[in-house]
Amino acid sequence: MTGTTQQAPGTTPTTTVGLELDDVTLTLGDGDSTVTALDHVSLTVPPGQLLAVVGPSGAGKSSLLAVAGALGLPTAGVVRVAGVDVSALNAARRADLRRRRIGFVFQSGNLLPALTAVDQLRFALHVAGERVGRDGRDPRTLLGQVGMAHKADRRPHELSGGERQRVGIARALVTAPALLLVDEPTAALDRARSHEVVQLLATETHEYGVATVMVTHDHDVLEHCDRVVEMEDGRLTA
């Protein structure tokens, strides 16, 4: 471990590590029916790296995202996001960490149906209490970068699956996160769209220097990733 000290969320950490999992264990359920979702997982993702986590369903990929994304706390071990020890934070502080330092890209985009593409990005900024993203990340400019400038004022039901993912990626990046967590981005896409979307993720990861963890079972798209780890029964095997 690099000996990073605990930081209050929102301050700029000095670490060069996006995500750090140190001997993390997560058990779910209680009594007789406990399941070990994460079994002594250690993992470090530096800024600017696109890491793919592959494995069969039930291997613990979603649990990894939940713990890395400060949605839940591990049973044992340490999780650091941009140098901040997540396990020391209460629920409100973890929410604060999520809106400032973590970006989520969900399956099939998970956009809010009432909002136009550009408003999806503005909403992320509004939640984070910002008008324009740090580093001057303007919603329309960012939509242009993911190739969605021409549909900035369309709502999700007017967009195709690939277009929704592009908007979802732009929404996750607009708050300038240190860590980008991507959940099965190609689950609802055909092969050509899948390659485009993962390629876009790789480009943005490198351009913005964000640590990206992508969970997928789609082995086709791994060629675009900087590093691939496999998961099985809650353990990293690669």
Next chain:
Amino acid sequence: MFLAWRELWFARSRFGLMGAVVGLVAVLVVMLSGLSSGLVNDGVSGLKKLPVTAFAFDDGTAVDSAFSRSTVDRDQLAAWSAQDGVAEAALFGNQLVNAEGANGEAVDLALFGVEPDSFLAPAPDAVADGEGLGDATGIVVSDTVTELGLGVGDTVTIERLGTELTIVGVLDGQHTFGHVDVAYVPLETWQEIHSGALPGTEVRPEAYDEATAVALSVADGAELDTAAGDSDAATMTVPLDESFDGSPGYAAETLTLNLIQLFLYAISALVVGAFFTVWTIQRKHEIAVARAMGASTGYLVRDALGQAAVVLVVSTVVGMAVGVGFGALMTSTPMPFALEAGPLAVAAALLVGLGLLGAAASVGRIAHVDPLTALGGQR
């Protein structure tokens, strides 16, 4: 309110339907409020316009029938006149009679028997047409009597007794008691009618001592010692506004209307609560996504309550405006209807406030949405 405004526009037909329900309830509330005020006017406007602080009824009469059952005499008047703080005291006679006009038309009258020189007699500036009380068989009537086609100089005959009374004056504005037009009549004539004596026959002498109640007026700044006065005069004193319950049907009518309004408020709050419960459940997945993005519970609850407030205020204001519009049409009909700003403001505040309570009960669910459900599975 970032999300709230955009959702209002996006789901405008759903919000519109719910707002329409609240708006229609607001229309109904305005109508009932107007009817309520109108009935109050119809029931007790004659009493309200008396310069009276309190009525002293004979001891032991029940308030709800005091005006028809109580009988007081001049000794009780004298006892009250001697009390401290009493500026004026006078005998007041009250009786509902059926009469008919010159052409046989039915005229119901609430006789107010007062001594023409007492403080109860209509003031000269309250008489719009004709003159005040004076002549023994001359009556001064509410201007609502003119709607029956009667005016100064016309004669009405009291049924069964055959007593003839002539209209000598018409008052300015509505004076009614128990939905019946008020006719001021000299106390002596009232006493003869009240005793049931036919014209020309002998009236039992003690009848000229009697009236329904002692009307009291208190000197400026003075306090009425009702306990001392009641014990001296053997009476039961009731403040003017409480004496309204003695007007026929008054208590039952106001209770019924208030009960209907109460139900409307409850229905409106439940509709709003049910709508926002369904709405919140429909949005569960979106709320999970927003929470995963880091939106705090407070942020989302403020957003939802702000949304409810917008819908409630807009629909209440529109509904009330429509209701007041209808009400303006109603006031020109014989329906007892009167719109007053005070009760309407209270009704608006209740509709919005109770609606917000209903919404608050449902948006509590937001706090229980697990952001983890944003991960995995498709919608």
